[in-house]
Amino acid sequence: MIAFLLRRLGAGIILVFAVSTLTFFLTALAGSDPARRILGNNASADQVAAKNAELGLDQPTMVRYVDWLTSALHGDLGTSWANNQPVTTLLTQALPVSLSIVTAAVVLTALVSIALGVVAAIRGGWLDKVLQAISVIAFAVPNFLVGIVLAVVFAVQLQMFPALGYVNFADDPGGWLASITLPSVALAIGAIGTVATQTRGSMIDVLQKDFIRTLRSRGIPARSVLLKHALRNAAPASLTVLSLQFIALLGGAVIIEKVFALTGIGGRAAGAAGQGDVPVVLGVVVVMVVLVVIVNLMVDIALGFLNPKVRAS
Template structure:
């Protein structure tokens, strides 16, 4: 088991290094003069050159990369070129917002999709047809439109929930729940049907196995067969789908945060990209990749626990 974890961890560290390196060099060769952007269009040549020297843009890109990599290993992701704020502080402020809605959305997706998928596999009929129809509709409708409809109905028409803004959990737990409910629902709705369809397909396959018929012939309760045997053996494919959904939700959060006026990492990275704030862009990319690696590692560990054969693959 230890070797299994070390292999996955080593692959994750390599992935973080490769993507962060590519991001650093790609943002360094955009063709835009960041010094001119920072100094302003009316700045003199001397003023632009002074900004370039201050930011270290006059140095070779390899030297700047090695300096950034050394700092990143120590936890220093640099300083924003526009606000002079440490990138780690920017991430620290924005990450809880994004994680709040993404983790809530993935929990909703897990609970609802598992229930609906198992029900569709057992009942079939109209439940199965409804699930397939919902999968098609939610796949075709973009999440930003879902978010706008939810805000219009629950916030504007009914006034039950706020249409935007974020309240920290430490400030007011109740207000925190209210502020993330609609964004999380907007992210989850598009994923629930797809995950439920995957759970349904996996459960149908498992329920056809000979050992399930043997367990039924022994008179075991249906709930025991489902929870202790069928659902556990159907879980690997569902877990893989959920890990992919988590990554997709991180990307989808960029749009959802704009719809609901949330200042998460999606909004921060889009603003930084428009401004040409390279340290913020690279820093957020690194943190996002680390999140993906952690989620994939947790998924691999869960799969290894459910199916020991995975550890040797």
């Protein structure tokens, strides 16, 4: 198991290095003029040159890359060109917002989609068709439209949840839960359709296996066969799809954060890209890739426990 984890961790470290390096050089070769963008079109050539020197843009690209990489390895992702704040501070403030709504959406997706998938696989018939139709519709409807509808109905009309803003968990756990409920549900709706469909298909395949018929013939209770054996064997495929959905939800959170006026990692990334704030863009990329690596590592660990063959692959 240790060797299995070390292989996955090593692959994750290589991925973080490769993606961050590629992003750095792509931003360096973009041909934009950050100093001119910051100072405005009325700035003189001398002012632009001085700003480039201040930002370190007068140095060769490789020198700047080595400096950035060395600082990043020590936990320093640089300083924002737009507001002169440390990038780590900006991301530390934004990350809890995005992680809260995405994690809640993933948990909600897992619970609802597994229940729907298992019921559809067992019952079949008209119920299976209805659940499949609901899954397709949920996947097809844009999450920002779902978010707007939820905000209008549950926040504006019924006033059950706040329409805008985010409350820190440490300040008010109840307020925190209320502030992330609607964004999380809006994110989860589309993911539920995908994971439920995958769970249904996996459960149908497993329930047709010979070992399931053998267990039933031995008089083992149906609930035990379903939950202890069938669901466990169907779980790896669903877990894989769920991990992919986590990555998709991180991207989808950008729009949802705009709908509910949340300052998350997606909003930071969009704002930094529009301002040409390269240090923040690089910081967001590094953080996002690290999150993806961590989630994939957790999924690999879960798959390793569910299926010992995975540890040897």
